[in-house]
Amino acid sequence: MIKTTQVCRKALIALGVSLAVFASASIDAANQKNDLPEIGVVASGAISLDKEMQIGDVLMRQLRGQAPIINDPLLDEYIQDLGNRLVAQADNVKFPFEFFLLNNPAINAFAFFGGHVGVHTGLIYNAKNESELASVLAHEVSHVTQRHIARSIEARQKSSPLQLASALGGILLALASPEAGIAAISAGSAASAQASINYTRQNEKEADSIGIRILAQSGFDPNAAGEFFGTLVEKYRLTSRPPAFLLTHPLPESRVADARTRAASYQRNQVPESLSFHLAKSRILARYYATPEYNINYFETSLERGSYAFKAASEYGLALAYLANEENQKAQKLIDNLLVNDPRNLFYLDTYTDIALATGRTEDAIEKLTAQATLTPRNRVITLNLANALVKNKQYDLAVRILKDYLLIAPDNMLAHQILTDAYTESKNKLEMHQTKAEVYALAASYPRAIDELHHAYNYAGAQNIEKQRIRARIEQFREYQTRLESL
Template sequence: MSILLGGGFYADANNKKNELPEIGVVASSAISLDKEMLIGDALMRQLRSQAPVINDPLLDEYIQDLGNRLVAQADDVKFPFTFFLLNSPDINAFAFFGGHVGVHSGLIFNAKNESELASVLAHEVSHVTQRHIARSIEERQKSAPLQIASMLGGILLAMANPEAGMAAISAGSAASQQASINYTRQNEKEADRIGIRILAQAGFDPNGASGFFSTLTEKSRLKSAPMAFLMTHPMPESRVADARSRAATYNVGTIPESLSFHLAKSRILARYYAKPDYNIEYFSAALAKDSYVFKQAAEYGLALSYLANKQYSQAQSLIANLLESDPDNLFYLDVFTDIAIETKQFESAINRLSSQTAHNPRNQVLVLNLANVLIKDKQYAKAVSLLKDFLLLKPNNMLAYDLLSDAYLGGQQPLEMHQVKAEVFALVAAYPRAIDELQSAYNYAGEKQLEKQRIRARIEQFRDAQEKLRTL
């Protein structure tokens, strides 16, 4: 699967987009790289439990692919990057320990083109590669002892919800903790400089940065309160001019529009923002007035809206036409699968997805859709086999675990179902509940001594993880 500038989102067995770029070397800091990754993992688990993280394979695949194209052009990459989405209309993005970059859905929806979106991701990648959070902690450590545990709650809130986060910080040790969230102007200038270079080298329009800053400036004038991005990224007026002058140093031709970007925008509106009747009217009007960048994106949004409104024949007609001209497009295949499930055309979906998955067994959109159809068709054993193989490659995929739990439940395998539920709770740092699930699994193990031993060992691992979380 690949993203082509101006093209669709495709399944491609030869694409290696999710392979990691070569890892660079950087100087040590107050926080070791190992501890930075440990803190990043802990924060991510808490975010899953406390923030509206979107578990959408299509949008996950899109944003991870886009991010990886940028990371591939960055220097000093120390760990694999994880890009994820939050369901929030705020125009915001944030980076934190261990290569995690969060993007609010409002950022994608309000970006005018893919280069604007990519400019924000490149900026956040630069914050990570330059270890700006770790460096600010190192500076503060000279005058005060490092208190990671006391910072976690404020950082977590501020990243997912800047207004709530800033309020929490103000109630605590404001001066010291705010520095852990608000990058200094020097940090911002450095991230801008490096980000624009990454943006241009990755094949995007370097003017995307100044374009995005201009969009922020326009929208902020219409709001009484500061915008989310501006609260976490100080932005003086000169920043737009600086970004524009930096972009002018790169000789870049015309960058074609990205179909995948506009499909993602349509998906966010249809799936996460407005009600189906409004969306049907919105996309129908766009098609009637030729008010779109890509007709396919408007038709795709309309198909999603019809699907949500249970108008399956209308949705199916649109998707059939889209797939006829672009049979490997994952956005279309996903809607095709949902329609097939609702209309109980399981065999048709299984056949189509199986042929695609055979060529691209690592793609989460294909695998998870196929597993879902297999479960609906009560082919539980096949779904279990498919999901277990996938989780070996993607061990932190929440949706895969949820589907695997459903497959075990349908197949009347309570021992395995409780074990899988334990992993789901662990992914949101709910270790006591994870241990409870494993104890339930233990009761179903009967005379399976090896299985009991594995469960006991996993319980100890969860207890160790809980203790590490306490001692951060």
């Protein structure tokens, strides 16, 4: 398993400040497809779909650099597949959706411009079943398809630019960090009781209605929304600190009742338990929560007592815990047994690779991954694990070819760029190494560092005049982006 996790609490506050300023800025974006979006005039009219996508790209870059986004191919694959299943049943889908995960134990999810949907690991871990998780994602998909953020901004047209900027900045920060976002809103002149939530009550009602329809049409239990909301309300009824989801998605009892009433109009689907869902839960606990010792005890106890939805999910979690505790032989035995019954399972193949690399059996990992790659070409889990194993085995040229091919369909995949950087670094290819590093920084909106890397690349270009021209053009593009960001 290859992962990179950046956690910066203070940076989330900085993100809120930058978004507030971002919202009040004026940029000339006319007829420039790659320009940063102009937010300063949104109070005078609607935000176009093209602008929404541009804004979403900028915000996503900011989040990559400042929020605890998890670059875990397995969990990314799971949440994207689940999200796509829901989006396929949605109306008014204007752009591709990107679902991503944040390493945060809070029970929360959020959506913003351009089809971006963020999911906290705490939501997956605390959902009882896949239908409950899907109910929240369907709700967020509905916010995007109904363009609720853009409509909320339009509704504030009578506010002054600074008021609008303060409100938008606080709202967007509240998406990823509800407590910080609400504090930002409270500090602004646009603070009001209604401004402390993502959307209006009408927006929430609409998202509930459409979300439950999407949920039912996607084959999930339509009652899951009301059940999940009801559980949250009951669980935190007497606490002074409600979960993040209740801060950003207020749930009065009448709304819970409405969700249950709407669900009753659909036929209840008898949805079997999902192995992938429970494997994802086990992975989140074993990889991102608690200590290896705690997790070993947890999963061993679960297996002894038979307290699991799937025995395989508990065995998988135990294998990850053993691996984290450097008990490689125990981990290998569990994974080998799991693969006998389910040889193409990506969760098991990923951990098989980790164990093989940890025990110096890189060739075994490459052989198994290569066989799977012929069946599922360009799959993110197989591709990135195979490329990483090839780099470890010093097969740099093959790793580079695989990664470049994958980046044609996933140009914003941070992990693919990072592994490609490793391949160039290990092979001492300084020109391409600095160029690829620049793209990594650009994906996190760190344009000064990206420009520095390209200057280094230029020095290694030698007599390659065409390459030098390409580097100069990219430097100018990054400078333009950076200038506009600074002007915000």
